[in-house]
Amino acid sequence: MALQFKNTLTGKKEEFTPIEPGMVRMYTCGPTVYNYAHIGNFRTFMFEDLLRRYLLYKGYKVTQVMNITDIDDKIIRNSQKQGKKLREFTDPYTDAFFEDLDTLGIERAEIYPRATEHIDEMVAMIKTLADRGLAYEIDGNYYFKISAFNDYGKLAKLDLASLKPGARVASDEYEKESVSDFALWKAWDEKDGEIFWETEIGKGRPGWHLECSAMSMKYLGEHFDIHTGGVDNVFPHHENEIAQSEGCTGHQFVNYWLHAEHLIVEGKKMSKSLGNYFNLRDLMDKGYSGMAVRYVLLATHYRQQLNFTFHGLDAAAKALERYNDFIRNLESYDGGESDGSAGEIVETARSRFEEQLDDDLNISGALGAVFDLIRDINRLKADGKLSADEAESALELIRRFDTVLGFEMQQAGIEEEIEELIRQRTEARKNKDFATADKIRDELLSRGIVLEDTPQGVIWKRKV
């Protein structure tokens, strides 16, 4: 089966065909760096990581762009509150974002453009839109004229006439021809203080939607393959991006729009007032590993609302342990006598894994194939019916899967002191001094080291 994605634009599952064979250009909406990103944000970034990794697995060359939004109302407000310059305020959160990506094992995109470094491109777009009659200016503010763009609403399936002015619209402080029109450029205001750019179209700052249009087209071209984000971005953000971009170029902007559902916590919408709002650092402080969080965020299909629970986090850690033990145990396996069944087990796992992921990234189905492989190979191993060569091919396969899953944990070395304790315990066991041996084992466990006595000797691992 060929790779298929559910395309928000068409509402259908469609076969994926890149514009340029063998090459995928994708834009993934990134963080607004006014705070630490929360686990809901990372759910979306994790989905994008899966998408990226699977495209690479399939042999595509991938160019992924993720923007860093480092200018918006909240950033201005909070930076001023703290008496900091823009970059002084946003840089630490930008750094923290990249640290968090590493903690979660999320691969880096090729390009991370900052909005504040692309003002010229945005201004150029506004001028083009104005020339084409799609933008107008009032008191130094520039707005996109929705009524002049026929396709408006095609992504979100919104009928313009049905857009009712609501409370949020009424709160808009700017004058506009139509309440539905959105800001491309905001003229400088006293409240903006030192935050402004002097440009051909005046003194001010860009609207939010424009940066993604300007930066995606700069790095990926006027027409590219995939654009992703959270479901809340469908409207208005992505709808507006289409309007701006296609308004400028006069042709199709993006072929496939993919959107990740939201994460909820213990069955409820995550919110600060409910006390169920978590960023990654909160979870690390509670003693959970980045990998366990990775597993939880990855394991639910991206179009399914993900119910994040602490019980689920514990379950994820156990599942990861099984996965990593499988790899570790295969590595130290001496081999037995083949009964000839391993080859089919490996091939079945490979085809099921790919078939599931080809189907709109059905990760739950793919994980089913992975854990079936683990059970089936472990069974052969337990029965002594797995040869060393077969063990090697199973190991190769799971490592191949791991280029997509990213679950394998590197075992950092252990300190000399711990090695010494392990030696002492081995000695004690040799002398049948089990009381001492068990005491050392408990001591190591409390320090996060788990020991296993095998026929080949003692091995250790870190607790997940």
Place this chain on the structure above:
RNA sequence: GGCGCCAUAGCCAAGUGGUAAGGCAGGGGUCUGCAAAACCCUUAUUCCCCGGUUCGAAUCCGGGUGGCGCCUCCA
């Protein structure tokens, strides 16, 4: 009011017409000095409810019930 999504075991979660994947948790065993890891057996006669279509429905259709999202800068 408009558009859309969801409901499968104690928990998480696949499956969209051919007789219920997988993970976690629970119970019983094998192995082990004891563990750990691993393996075996076991845990949904049934998929929110009521009708209908069909040889056959968790899957399709109609009607309910319950939960959720978006409707102008929230991933």
